Each structure stands twice: as C-alpha cells, then as structure tokens.
Amino acid sequence: MIRLPIGDYVERGIDWLTVNLAPFFTGIKEGLSGIINGFDFIFNGIPFFITIAILAVIAWRLAGRGTAIFTVIGLLLIVSMNLWKQTMETLALVVTATLIALLLGLPLGIWMSRSDKANSTIRPILDFMQTMPAFVYLIPAVYFFDLGEVPGAVATVIFAMPPVVRLTSLGIRQVPVDVVEASKAFGATSGQLLWKVQIPMAMPTILAGLNQTILLSLSMVVISAMIGAGGLGNVVLQGITQMKMGQGFEGGLAVVILAMVIDRITQSLGKARKKG
Incomplete structure (x- = not known):
C-alpha cells in the first residue's frame, strides 16, 4: 500500500503553529507559569504541620477518622x-491542571448533554485523547512551550480532561425525565433548569469525574518530569536513570500516598453530595 505521510503533515502543522502563533503560546506560558509558581509559593510557604493539620481536618470531616489518621501518618512519612x-x-501542578481541566471540561460536558450533535462530535475527540499514549502529549507541549513546568501542565490538562467532560454530560443526561418535565411545567427557564435542577442532581457523577481527573493529573505530572516538570516525578526519574532503587521507591511511595489522600477525600465529597 502507498504510505500516507500523516506524521509529516503533523510536523508541518506543529511547525506552522510554533512560528505563527508564538505570541499566543508565550502568553499562555507566562500565565500558567505565574499560576503554578503562585500555588507552589503558597503550598511551600505554609509550614508542613499546618498543611497536614488542615488536610487531616478536611479528611476527618468528609471521610471519617480512619482517613484522617492515614492522612497524618502518610504525610508525616x-x-x-x-x-x-x-x-x-507536584500538588501545585496537579491543582493548576485540574482547575484548567474543570474550566474547559465542565462547559464542554454541559454542551454535550444538551446537544446530540455536539455529543457525537466531541465523543470521538475524547476517545482519541484518552487512548493516545501519554508520552505523545509531551512532544507538542515541548515544541510550543519549551521545557519546564508549563508544558507538563498543558500535557496534563489534555490527558486528564476527558473524564470530567464525559461524566458531566452523563450526569446531566441521567437526570430523570419526569423531574425535567415537572420543572418546565412550573415555568423554569432553560438556565434555571440547568443550574437549579440538572447540575445539582448530577453533582455526584460530576464529582466522580473530578476525582478521576485529579488522579490522572497526578499520574501525568509524574510522567511530565521527563520534560523538566520537576516535583516527585523528578525524584522517580532520577531513580530510574541513575539506577537508585531506593530513591525511586521513595518518590513512588510519596506519589501513592498523595494520590490515596486526594482520592479518599474527593470520593467522600461525592458520596456526601449523593446522600444529601
């Protein structure tokens, strides 16, 4: 068969974007860098025992005593x-990527839930984003934003955004039809129906999407250490490249602890909303 030079076309497209949209990418880079550095300054500026105490209280209120104890022990470790x-x-990168994923993903999910045409168009794109190997996202991110935390955050947003889009759309579509019809019968406008009926009832499903987005962000942030994102991913990467098994294990253990704390808290938040 004749070889289709798809890769060549992709490279030409990326080169064109890099040259012609350089000011746009520079603006995004500066903005994201400011946000990441701001979160990093806050998180590292607060004494560790205060941060641990705050997270323990949140875990206790949302998930119970067991999760609070695990949070304290894990973070002290x-x-x-x-x-x-x-x-x-790493937490600064995860928070930044998650916020951007929510800002982009929630409107897309709402649009998909209200338009079958948008749903059929966006769904294959989400399939592509989820099935493409995570390492591939690092290549265009480096082209557009050089090395560092910003390309890592951009690649993380692309990789982690699909769950919140899908589950937002799914949650709104699963709102019972009789509830929607009753709201319309009482004179609810389209906006009131969305914000006062559909989104509140879909909130447990949306929060499940948030949970998955956060965990995917954490996994991608570690991979992004390959392009200079730093954080725990850099510790793991150094352990691999320098054959330091102990260092790599410690970095991986820290990632697991952080992921488990975040997972338990966000899962409990969704369960609390569902019970309410």
Missing part, C-alpha cells in the same frame, strides 16, 4: 523522607 518540597511542587 513524606516529611520524614525529605520529599515535602517536591510533593508540594
């Missing part, structure tokens, strides 16, 4: 491994 700074750097 991270401190004892001298990985607190790297953990906060």
Whole structure:
C-alpha cells in the first residue's frame, strides 16, 4: 500500500503553529507559569504541620477518622523522607491542571448533554485523547512551550480532561425525565433548569469525574518530569536513570500516598453530595 505521510503533515502543522502563533503560546506560558509558581509559593510557604493539620481536618470531616489518621501518618512519612518540597511542587501542578481541566471540561460536558450533535462530535475527540499514549502529549507541549513546568501542565490538562467532560454530560443526561418535565411545567427557564435542577442532581457523577481527573493529573505530572516538570516525578526519574532503587521507591511511595489522600477525600465529597 502507498504510505500516507500523516506524521509529516503533523510536523508541518506543529511547525506552522510554533512560528505563527508564538505570541499566543508565550502568553499562555507566562500565565500558567505565574499560576503554578503562585500555588507552589503558597503550598511551600505554609509550614508542613499546618498543611497536614488542615488536610487531616478536611479528611476527618468528609471521610471519617480512619482517613484522617492515614492522612497524618502518610504525610508525616513524606516529611520524614525529605520529599515535602517536591510533593508540594507536584500538588501545585496537579491543582493548576485540574482547575484548567474543570474550566474547559465542565462547559464542554454541559454542551454535550444538551446537544446530540455536539455529543457525537466531541465523543470521538475524547476517545482519541484518552487512548493516545501519554508520552505523545509531551512532544507538542515541548515544541510550543519549551521545557519546564508549563508544558507538563498543558500535557496534563489534555490527558486528564476527558473524564470530567464525559461524566458531566452523563450526569446531566441521567437526570430523570419526569423531574425535567415537572420543572418546565412550573415555568423554569432553560438556565434555571440547568443550574437549579440538572447540575445539582448530577453533582455526584460530576464529582466522580473530578476525582478521576485529579488522579490522572497526578499520574501525568509524574510522567511530565521527563520534560523538566520537576516535583516527585523528578525524584522517580532520577531513580530510574541513575539506577537508585531506593530513591525511586521513595518518590513512588510519596506519589501513592498523595494520590490515596486526594482520592479518599474527593470520593467522600461525592458520596456526601449523593446522600444529601
């Protein structure tokens, strides 16, 4: 068969974008860098024992005593491994990527839930975003934003956004038809129906999407260490490249602890909303 030079076309497209939209990418880079550095300054500026206490209280209120105890023990273990700074750097990247994913994903999910045409158009794009190997996203991110935290955050947003889009659309579509019809019968406008009926009832499903987005962001942030994103991913990467098994294990353990704390808290938030 004749070879289709798809890769060549992609490279030409990326080169064209890099040259002609350089000011646009520069603006995004500066904006994202400011946000990431701001979160990093806050997280690393607060003494670790205060941060641990705050997270423990949140875990206790939302998930119970067991999760609160695990949060304290797990985070103190991270401190004892001298990985607190790297953990906060990773958390800053995760928070930034998650916020951007929510700002982009929630409107897309709402649009998909209200338009079958949009749903049929966006769904294949989400399939592509989820099935493409995570490492592939690093290549255009480096082209557009050089090395560092910003391309890591951009690649993370692309990789982690599909769950919140899908589950937002699914949650709104699963609102019972009789509830929607009753709201319309009482004179609810389209906006009132969305914000006062559909989104509140779909909130547990939306929060499940948020949970998945956060966890995918955390996994992608670690991979992004390959392009200079830093944080715990850099610790793991150094352990791999320098054949330091202990260092790599400690970095991986810190990632697991952070992921479990975030997962338990966000899952409990969704369960609390569902019960309410």
